[in-house]
Amino acid sequence: MADKRFLDAIHDALHEEMARDPSTVILGEDVGRKGGVFGVTDGLYEAFGEARVIDTPLAESCIVGVAIGMSVNGLRPIAEIQFADFIHPAFDQILSEAARMRYRSRNGFECPMVIRTPYGGGVHGALYHSQSIEAFYAHIPGLKVVVPSTPADAKGLLKSAVRDHDPVLYLEHKKMYRSVRGDVSDGDFTVPIGPAAVRRPGRDLSIFAYGLMLHESLGAAELLAREGIEAEVVDVRTLRPLDTKTILESVARTSRALIVHEDNRFGGFGAEIAATIAEEGFRSLDAPPTRLGGPEVPAVPFSAPIEEWFMITADKIAAAARTLVAY
Amino acid sequence: MSPKATKTQASVSRDKGEPAATALLEMYYYLCLARAVDERMWALQRSGKAAFVISGQGHEGAQVGAVYALDRALDWLVPFYRSIAAVLMKGMPPAEIFLIQLGKDTDPSSGGRQMPGHYGHARHKILSTSSPVATQCLHAAGIAYAAKVRGTGEVCLTAMGEGATSEGDFHEALNFAGVHRLPVIFVVENNGFAISVPQKKQMAVDNVSARAAGYGMPGVTVDGSHVLEVYAAARQAVARARGGEGPTLLEVKVPRLTAHSSDDRQERYRTAEDLAHARAQDPVHVFAAELRERGVLTPEGEQEIRARIQREVDLGTEIAEAAPLPDPATALRYVYFEPDAER
Numbered sequence: 001m002a003d004k005r006f007l008d009a010i011h012d013a014l015h016e017e018m019a020r021d022p023s024t025v026i027l028g029e030d031v032g033r034k035g036g037v038f039g040v041t042d043g044l045y046e047a048f049g050e051a052r053v054i055d056t057p058l059a060e061s062c063i064v065g066v067a068i069g070m071s072v073n074g075l076r077p078i079a080e081i082q083f084a085d086f087i088h089p090a091f092d093q094i095l096s097e098a099a100r101m102r103y104r105s106r107n108g109f110e111c112p113m114v115i116r117t118p119y120g121g122g123v124h125g126a127l128y129h130s131q132s133i134e135a136f137y138a139h140i141p142g143l144k145v146v147v148p149s150t151p152a153d154a155k156g157l158l159k160s161a162v163r164d165h166d167p168v169l170y171l172e173h174k175k176m177y178r179s180v181r182g183d184v185s186d187g188d189f190t191v192p193i194g195p196a197a198v199r200r201p202g203r204d205l206s207i208f209a210y211g212l213m214l215h216e217s218l219g220a221a222e223l224l225a226r227e228g229i230e231a232e233v234v235d236v237r238t239l240r241p242l243d244t245k246t247i248l249e250s251v252a253r254t255s256r257a258l259i260v261h262e263d264n265r266f267g268g269f270g271a272e273i274a275a276t277i278a279e280e281g282f283r284s285l286d287a288p289p290t291r292l293g294g295p296e297v298p299a300v301p302f303s304a305p306i307e308e309w310f311m312i313t314a315d316k317i318a319a320a321a322r323t324l325v326a327y
Numbered sequence: 328m329s330p331k332a333t334k335t336q337a338s339v340s341r342d343k344g345e346p347a348a349t350a351l352l353e354m355y356y357y358l359c360l361a362r363a364v365d366e367r368m369w370a371l372q373r374s375g376k377a378a379f380v381i382s383g384q385g386h387e388g389a390q391v392g393a394v395y396a397l398d399r400a401l402d403w404l405v406p407f408y409r410s411i412a413a414v415l416m417k418g419m420p421p422a423e424i425f426l427i428q429l430g431k432d433t434d435p436s437s438g439g440r441q442m443p444g445h446y447g448h449a450r451h452k453i454l455s456t457s458s459p460v461a462t463q464c465l466h467a468a469g470i471a472y473a474a475k476v477r478g479t480g481e482v483c484l485t486a487m488g489e490g491a492t493s494e495g496d497f498h499e500a501l502n503f504a505g506v507h508r509l510p511v512i513f514v515v516e517n518n519g520f521a522i523s524v525p526q527k528k529q530m531a532v533d534n535v536s537a538r539a540a541g542y543g544m545p546g547v548t549v550d551g552s553h554v555l556e557v558y559a560a561a562r563q564a565v566a567r568a569r570g571g572e573g574p575t576l577l578e579v580k581v582p583r584l585t586a587h588s589s590d591d592r593q594e595r596y597r598t599a600e601d602l603a604h605a606r607a608q609d610p611v612h613v614f615a616a617e618l619r620e621r622g623v624l625t626p627e628g629e630q631e632i633r634a635r636i637q638r639e640v641d642l643g644t645e646i647a648e649a650a651p652l653p654d655p656a657t658a659l660r661y662v663y664f665e666p667d668a669e670r
Binding site: 142 | 403435436437438440441445447448449454455457458459462464465466467468469470471472473474476477479481495496499500502503506660661662663664665668669
């Protein structure tokens with residue numbers, strides 16, 4: 001067991017998987033000698049060579065499209081998109097190609113590949129270095145979408161993603177790279193893609209969150225506890241497939257659901273959780289399933305006061321929870 | 328661990344690169360087979376049995392010449408919707424084309440999930456294809472990258488129309504392939520029209536091959552009515568790829584003999600002169616004349632080939648028409664990996 005930063009856990013998973021399976025390759029912009037703009041792939045170029053740690057041209061569709069070709073011919077590519085904000089040119093390759101390859105060939109071909117990308121705000125990244133993109137991709141059958149929130153999960157889920165038979169989008173909140181630490185078991189272990197995790201038990205309401213918002217939600221639960229409100233905090237972890245069982249069981253215990261994400265609320269991923277609770281957990285409810293999401297502006301603005309205005313914090317979550325409990 | 332490149336078709340004289348008579352007749356057979364299969368596809372559509380046709384008529388010379396230069400067992404084909412001759416040569420019999428055409432359960436490309444013309448076949452190393460154009464260029468580059476680092480000796484050939492060359496993925500793929508000197512051949516079957524848009528509105532150059540310089544690879548333009556011209560150029564490209572010298576952009580000028588698809592009427596945007604000119608470029612006729620002149624194709628030989636193709640196309644149609652349609656109960660399957668499923 002060792003205390004690791006979020007970033008180091010991801011790095012370790014990459015290093016161990018590259019060492020374990022010679023068919024794995026890493027490709028992306030600046031992933032080679034530089035070790036990635038955040039340093040996630042630091043040292044891998046030296047350890048595994050330029051044929052397996054590939055500095056690609058600056059072209060996101062290329063990164064994903066080439067990874068698809070590699071994956072059908074015996075390699076296990078781990079693609080890095082430098083910022084989630086820049087993944088959009090690859091949308092067609094992800095949606096029309098990677099996610100559909102198995103279905104459209106009726107199991108003739110498969111694309112075992114991972115696309116890692118840092119998302120999220122709070123780092124002065126403004127409109128084009130802060131976006132949350134999960135809603136676009138969680139909508140796609142054939143794709144899996146994973147958002148770890150602890151270093152141990154970051155490592156275990158990434159290993160599962162690398163070993164998965166299907167394409168996995170693996171989202172890393174960039175503010176967590178160096179600010180979130182945690183215990184990580186030594187050696188090889190995996191965390192299965194799919195199950196959510198109850199991070200804090202409670203009886204008065206359930207808070208569902210992932211990524212950085214999980215940490216803000218745990219902070220909110222601390223604040224609420226001082227007031228005698230016991231919030232159960234559920235780490236969703238995997239957006240597709242979604243663990244509706246754990247979500248519904250939690251709502252059955254607490255009768256109230258607050259769904260939190262940094263992405264703007266309209267058409268966001270929270271709507272899927274809220275709709276699931278409304279459809280399948282209606283009888284448990286004492287209050288409407290409630291979403292707390294980012295404001296309805298195109299993206300996170302830059303200057304400190306307006307960035308803070310955008311970001312969802314423990315205080316904002318606690319306020320929403322109080323309203324919900326008082327319903 | 329990996330299969331090494333085997334030599335290309337045995338009947339090709341390797342000294343001069345000039346195919347022997349048996350090879351020429353095999354090429355001619357595939358040219359005529361592809362045409363007959365294509366014509367049957369239209370007949371199935373016109374008689375209400377098939378919903379849609381996208382045709383390869385006029386492209387056969389380009390495909391036969393190019394694919395003949397491959398090691399058809401070892402090498403990869405990443406096709407497009409006009410690649411009928413190419414997939415036949417890679418091992419898909421006429422019956423499979425008709426199963427695809429009719430959306431049958433045993434359609435080997437998609438089990439009736441995709442529209443006709445979306446060819447793919449894992450066993451024959453024909454990658455499954457989608458409808459957005461040029462996306463496959465990147466897949467071909469990735470396949471070639473894997474072949475190179477795994478040392479399999481495989482070459483990957485991908486095909487597209489000239490309209491696809493306007494897409495960003497075309498550029499990104501050639502750029503990546505050039506940087507890594509990958510064993511991949513980009514074949515542009517240039518028929519002068521992207522549905523209705525003529526080449527002069529698609530690009531400011533006369534030849535797509537001119538763009539190769541920007542990717543650090545050779546660009547070649549050949550006449551697709553002359554199968555042997557295509558074959559000679561493809562053979563060089565395959566040799567380059569196999570020898571580790573990198574990719575080639577091979578542009579083949581072909582006539583488009585039919586409308587874009589069964590939902591298109593090309594008389595709306597093509598003149599009678601243009602259509603007559605296209606018919607005069609028909610690679611089947613041009614190659615037949617060439618073979619007769621060489622004394623390779625005799626009237627008896629021709630009759631024999633035609634009769635064999637007629638039998639094969641009739642049998643294929645029969646098999647496909649009798650095959651079951653997919654069961655909706657299976658339509659949810661294979662969205663994700665299924666541990667117990669056969670692949």
